[in-house]
Amino acid sequence: MGSIKDKVSIIGMGCSKFGERFDASREDLVLEAVMEALEDSGLKMKDIEAFWFGSFYEQHGTSLSSILKPDFKPVTRVENNCCSGADALRNAAFGIASGEYDVVMAIGLDKLKDNGFSGNPLFNLYRDNTEPSFGGPASFSLLVPAYAEKYNVSYEDMREAMVHVSYKNHYNGALNPKALYRKEIPLDKIRKSPMVCEPYLTIMDCSGVSDGAACAILTSTEKAKKFRNDPMYIKSAEIVASSGVGMYETSYDYTTILETEAAARVAYQKAGITNPSEQLDLVELHDCFSITEIVLYEALGLSTRGQGWRDALEGKFSLEGSLPVNVDGGLKAMGHPVGASGIRMVYESWLQFHGKAGKRQLENPRTGLAHCLGGKPWNNVSSVTIVGCDLG
Amino acid sequence: MVGIVSYGAYVPYYRLKKDTVAQAFGKRADKGTRAVAYCDEDSFTMAAAAAMDAAVGQDLSDLKAVYFASASSPYREKQCAAEIVAVLGAREDLRTCDVGNSLRAGSAAMLSACDLLERSGGSALVTFSDCRLGAADGIFETDLGDGAAAFRLGTENIFARLDGSHSLSRNAIDQWRADDDLFLRNWDVRYAGSELYSPLVKAALKGFFAESGSQPSDFSKVVLYGHDDKTRFSVAAKLGFAPAQIVESMYPEIGNTGNAAAGLMLASALDSARAGDRILVITYGEGCDVLAFTVTDRAGSCRSRLQKCLARKNEDLSYGKYLKWKEMVICEPQKRPAQERSSLPDYYRNYQKNHHLQGCRCKVCGMAVFPPQRVCVHCHSIDTMEPYNFLDKKAHIRTFTIDGLSLSLDSPNFLVVVEFEGGGKMMSYLVDCKKEDIRVSMLVRPSLRKMFKANGVSTYFWKVVPADEEE
Structure with a gap:
């Protein structure tokens, strides 16, 4: 198997403010991110040779071209559930690695708050609709009774660990001017938040819903020096879809994410990471719900099995902990404009590597990981993107 | 020889207390409950549940016909019997029929099935099911109930042999629901009891006794449909039946389940029947059907889920939920996209x-x-x-x-x-x-x-x- 490690560089990034952007159209969101990236890289729109457009709800590539008006350039709309942004970045990287283009853009966008519903809208697939109908909160809350039972965690301990995950991500979000929620929430307020999926999941265990866009400009590492002397290198960009095991086999026990394990295995191998807790300096992971974050600590190899809840309580992943997770506030405080999130996560490494992360700036981070998960715990697509500011 | 081979019953889990309804309208407390189909149940699902109960352990390979009898089919046009065939996974080269519009739909279907089997042999499945709606704060709201029964009829391995039957038709209207009515309507119950129910049952029985040469004391159990228990017992006494012969209606617990009422009473009688017991069934609606059965030595070989359904219940149903399930109040929609139809x-x-x-x-x-x-x-x-x-x-x-x-x-x-x-x-x-x-x-x-x-x-x-x- 080949590898794109260090072959592709990011030379500019931008990210809109995430939030309930009733003030901004889709056009406004796209331009907010794109103009920041162009300014950052010193490039002009005409320098971009091709676009990969990651979105869950936008319909076509022309949704983007009608906004940016590139001069008859290719625009590929990428849909891969919550990994749409990550997959746009991955395919843009392949566009560079193939040698076909010199400079390309990956951009993610979704605008969710204009639909008048709570949560995310559903698609009608013209099926027989005999399956139960439920959303993200219900599907991820199914992880909790299974996890608590398997590892013999008491109800109180389980709840408290989940409370601490939400607390941490809100704490971080309060330090991020681009976050949807920019307020620290007291532990006790989180504890007392109303249930949405009993017996474990409260409203404060759910990530936010927001509008947003994020983008990255890519070139080959060979040519990167021409644009700037501090590019960010792509170490690996892996994406894995369900094997069906979690969906159909009783061997899957609802305490992990098999697809994430598989994506991380390959991504670590290609990036040369053997001890992720030691070798990674920051991790942005798909904390759609607090329980997801706990299970992902284990699936990504950041916690040992059955210890994720304890690590959450002990602060291993806080800003001051040994491995900060969701430094920008995560989906919890940023919200989750589906197609934008994968690129937003990489943007945090970009800011951190360039010392631009303000009050949440880490000390000399060199390697970052971004993880997305689209679908249900037992049937999803997972992506792991690893970036670094050093070659090799 | 034709008769009942096996049978099944279904009563939904929820009970609405009459007291709960009385309180909602600031009225005096009343005793008793009624069975309420859950918001995901209707006459078809209940009939299917009863049919599955009747089919437990049965070889259905000789099935010749399936009937769905109900005055409250979920569809005006679209058959339910064919759907019961599909649920049972039964052979498809058979006759299917929905019988509706009357509280005699069940007995009419059963008699029709028996006639078919006399000619063709094999077996037939007949379901009796109802889920009728009464308007809020009315007598039917608390007196009706939801439920279903099913009978497999056949010519072999007979549990209760059909000895004979007699039918009477009379265009008498005391309860009705028009094409565009949601709720059941009725005329003054005193008129209906004294001028219609009592004389019609009497005339039908007179005809049956004359034809069969039998008399009231020949029967150990009498399944007598009536709109309410008071009328049932008063007519039974006039006809020469002792109260002990009359099978309990279960109305105080589950309500009057329409077509299912006689079916559930029959299932109840069969559940406790002994070999040689003679059972008389009388149904009523625009006339009467009278059916007489004798329980064979296969007594005890079959038992319905009826007692389990009566025992496993939830009496905490609130009136608000009842109204919502029956779609009798307009509720604010949830802030989610509307449910898409099935392809x-x-x-x-x-x-x-x-x-x-x-x-x-x-x-x-x-x-x-x-x-x-x-x-x-x-x-x-x-x-x-x-x-x-x-x-x-x-x-x-x-x-x-x-x-x-x-x-x-x-x-x-x-x-x-x-x-x-x-x-x-x-x-x-x-x-x-x-x-x-x-x-x-x-x-x-x-x-x-x-x-x-x-x-x-x-x-x-x-x-x-x-x-x-x-x-």
């Missing part, structure tokens, strides 16, 4: 999965999978699958959540992962269970329910309900 081509393609909970098993590696598919998840073989029935497999809950967010007529939904013994699993809803009783590993069994109704089509599929170890 009928896709529903039809998945015929065996949807009607019969059929999955598949890989002939190469033995992996059982639901829903059916062509590529094996375990050994990746393609097109090596054989049909595999999940309906008769033991099932347990692997994990669950009580989902207060998704669309539902009765939020929260109890969303569960169900694992089948021998492999295979499905996402499902757990119903007829109190939320504090849900546990990982609890035993459940599939129950056919209405997932939702959209575009006028009810999408039926399998949910799960708590099960006993012995099931």
Whole structure:
């Protein structure tokens, strides 16, 4: 198997403010991110040779071209559930690695708050609709009774660990001017938040819903020096879809994410990471719900099995902990404009590597990981993107 | 010789206390309860449940006809009997018929089936089901009930032989529901009792006794349909029956279940019957049907779920929920996109999965999978699958959540992962269970329910309900 490690560089990034952007159209969101990236890289729109457009709800590539008006350039709309942004970045990287283009853009966008519903809208697939109908909160809350039972965690301990995950991500979000929620929430307020999926999941265990866009400009590492002397290198960009095991086999026990394990295995191998807790300096992971974050600590190899809840309580992943997770506030405080999130996560490494992360700036981070998960715990697509500011 | 071979019963889990309704309208408390179909049940799902009860352990290969008898079919145009055939997984070269519009639909269907079997042999399945609606704050709201019964009739292995019957037709109108009526209407009950019910039952019995040469004292049990117990017992006394002969109506517990009422009374009589018992059945509605049975020495070989249904109940139903389930109040929609209709081509393609909970098993590696598919998840073989029935497999809950967010007529939904013994699993809803009783590993069994109704089509599929170890 080949590898794109260090072959592709990011030379500019931008990210809109995430939030309930009733003030901004889709056009406004796209331009907010794109103009920041162009300014950052010193490039002009005409320098971009091709676009990969990651979105869950936008319909076509022309949704983007009608906004940016590139001069008859290719625009590929990428849909891969919550990994749409990550997959746009991955395919843009392949566009560079193939040698076909010199400079390309990956951009993610979704605008969710204009639909008048709570949560995310559903698609009608013209099926027989005999399956139960439920959303993200219900599907991820199914992880909790299974996890608590398997590892013999008491109800109180389980709840408290989940409370601490939400607390941490809100704490971080309060330090991020681009976050949807920019307020620290007291532990006790989180504890007392109303249930949405009993017996474990409260409203404060759910990530936010927001509008947003994020983008990255890519070139080959060979040519990167021409644009700037501090590019960010792509170490690996892996994406894995369900094997069906979690969906159909009783061997899957609802305490992990098999697809994430598989994506991380390959991504670590290609990036040369053997001890992720030691070798990674920051991790942005798909904390759609607090329980997801706990299970992902284990699936990504950041916690040992059955210890994720304890690590959450002990602060291993806080800003001051040994491995900060969701430094920008995560989906919890940023919200989750589906197609934008994968690129937003990489943007945090970009800011951190360039010392631009303000009050949440880490000390000399060199390697970052971004993880997305689209679908249900037992049937999803997972992506792991690893970036670094050093070659090799 | 024709008779009942096996039988089944279904009464929904929920009971509405008459007291609950009285309180809602600031009226004096009243005793008694009525059975209430859950918001995912209707006359068809209840009939299917009773039919499955009647079919337990039965070989249906000689089935010649299936009937659905109800005055409250979920469809004006669209047959339910064919859907019962599909749910039973029965042969399809048979006769199907829905009989409706009358409280004599059940007995009419049963007599019609018996006539058919006299000629053709084999067996037939007749379901009696009703889910009639009374207007709020009216007598029918608390006196009607929901339920179903089913009878397998045949010419061999007879449990209760049909000795004879007599029918009487009289265009007498005392209860009715017009084409555009939601709720049942009636005339003054005193007129209906004294001028219609009493003389018609009397005339029909007179005809039956004259034809059969029998008399009231010949029968150990009498299933006598009447709109209420008071009228039943007063007419029974006038006709020369002792109160002990009259089979209990169960009205005080489950209400008057319409077509199912006589069926459930008959199931109850058969559940406790001894060989040689003679049972008289009298139904009423625009006339009367009288049927006489003698229980054979197969007494005790069959038992319906009736007593289990009566015992496993939830009497805490609030009036608000009742009104919501019956769609009698306009509620604020949840802040979610509306339920999309089912694609009928896709529903039809998945015929065996949807009607019969059929999955598949890989002939190469033995992996059982639901829903059916062509590529094996375990050994990746393609097109090596054989049909595999999940309906008769033991099932347990692997994990669950009580989902207060998704669309539902009765939020929260109890969303569960169900694992089948021998492999295979499905996402499902757990119903007829109190939320504090849900546990990982609890035993459940599939129950056919209405997932939702959209575009006028009810999408039926399998949910799960708590099960006993012995099931």
